[in-house]
Amino acid sequence: MANFAIMGFGTVGGGVAEVLRMNREAIEKRLGEPLCLKYILDVRDLSASPYADKVVGDFSVLENDPDLDVVVESIGGAKVALDFTRRALLAGKHVVTSNKELVATHGRELLAIAREKNVNYLFEASVGGGIPLLRPIFQCLAGNEIEEISGILNGTTNFILTRMFQEGVTFDAALREAQERGYAEQDPTADVEGLDAGRKICILADLAWGREVRPGDIEIQGIRSITPGDVEAAGKDGQVIKLVGRAVRNAGGSVSACVRPHLLSAEHPLAAANGVFNAVMVRGNAVGDVMFYGRGAGDLPTASAVMGDILDALDHRAKRRDLGWSEGADIRPFPHRLKAGTALPVLL
């Protein structure tokens, strides 16, 4: 029997419990043993929840339980989540997270602790929601030098740009629609200013090249300034505007990364990702271009990735996944290719 805990019982945490309820038979068959959700750490009143008997308010219950194998961190942010993740790893627990902010800003430190304690710190859900992405890049493409990664990494902004393109509406009108549909937060800053996509492209760059690239190190520009006129002009040229996170390895080994609205040919494979869908293209020097596409957010898609990581962490109890990155990336400004007459770079 394997035991896990969920810290933070919001959208993602609740989704993980639901995925286990839906698919317990397949999950346990795969794992080869029962999987028990032992604790839910949350300070909210969950007494009406079917999981009420699992709720604890004190992290030290998790930390001190020698039978607890895996902790899911779905608290978000980089304060409490950082403290609890650090302590869980130090206590010898595997930790699985969907928290892109924490991985992008403290992943290097946390992975070093995981290495020291011989446990897994896994974060497939932090980029692209449920889309298999980090493990395929790190593992299936391990025989490649990764040359470039370009992705539509934020569903909120992709929804907004898609509506602006389809309906000719303004950014503000499309944002309101996204908020009404629950695709955008009441404070949409992290999404529309590109920070969420910036965290994700940094995690991808960290993994691809093994050196830390932090969101503060790179150019990040959101979509607030995109006008219906920009969208219309692009359409007339057979192009679309997408917020693209990019990371490239330059000759000499330096790295450039950015998040910016880009012009793409409507024929570009990434241009087919509309609405809240995400798509990420990876160029390896042997495989060429491969693309991954799917829902980049949502409770069950994200929980799908978390559950895949829980099973992988438990599969690798004896020999941890050798993940990590070091300091010292040589980061250069992104070598944009601007389209004449616009301020928008082109993604070929």
Next chain:
Amino acid sequence: MANFAIMGFGTVGGGVAEVLRMNREAIEKRLGEPLCLKYILDVRDLSASPYADKVVGDFSVLENDPDLDVVVESIGGAKVALDFTRRALLAGKHVVTSNKELVATHGRELLAIAREKNVNYLFEASVGGGIPLLRPIFQCLAGNEIEEISGILNGTTNFILTRMFQEGVTFDAALREAQERGYAEQDPTADVEGLDAGRKICILADLAWGREVRPGDIEIQGIRSITPGDVEAAGKDGQVIKLVGRAVRNAGGSVSACVRPHLLSAEHPLAAANGVFNAVMVRGNAVGDVMFYGRGAGDLPTASAVMGDILDALDHRAKRRDLGWSEGADIRPFPHRLKAGTALPVLL
């Protein structure tokens, strides 16, 4: 130091040697030890090859070398390849292959031997060439019940249909062009009759549901009968014709699979896969639809997948990958949804 051998030094086998030459530094850093190509088993005269000193003609050299860890089987077919794979596994070697025919027809038996000998038999390259596909489905989506898999699994037929659509040419003219470009064999039967795609959808179904589905058990129809008129009529309705391999889990647990030309809306994500590209859509009950896209064939893309498997096999020397499937799938005819007035089913 880890040692491997390549059996069959054709397109794929040669690609594996080339990928190691190109990316040795990254590969060995990832592996944590040197990786040595110790033998090439081939009966052709390779005396002019830079690898001439590694060539052996006798399989028993590989079988009896206690220091040989991994054998790449890129012989093709299901005769010699079957014999050597069986013997390599029985000798305690990990085996990595791109051979879809062998996996589709003898995978169950070979995986059972691998289990008994506690070694890995891995075949990421057998479906979708370099596209990460089997490992993401089996591992990243392990928290899902897989509901359906639909894929453009054969680059040759996709190239032919793309040319028929773009240029209005006949099947025969497009096939000749594919042969001239090296995308189709001189005997194109296995591709154009759908058998190659059939082997691949069977491997996907085997993995998704754990029960053996063999190519002889399912409906397989190729693209020879598609006319320029069919393609034109589809285009007028905003559709394209693609050769799609499909596998679904029906209510009650039975499985249906087929390969047939399908009508797809031009907006369908799979419709964006043109030319020799492959694309596979997987529907999981938690993640929803995810798609994988890239080059489904070619020396370096396929070798990329083989190299990923070599590294994974070596990572899992102590505890093998628990892969396998049993007999006894309940296979039903595919529940097609035909478009009125045509013989072509529709993929929604």
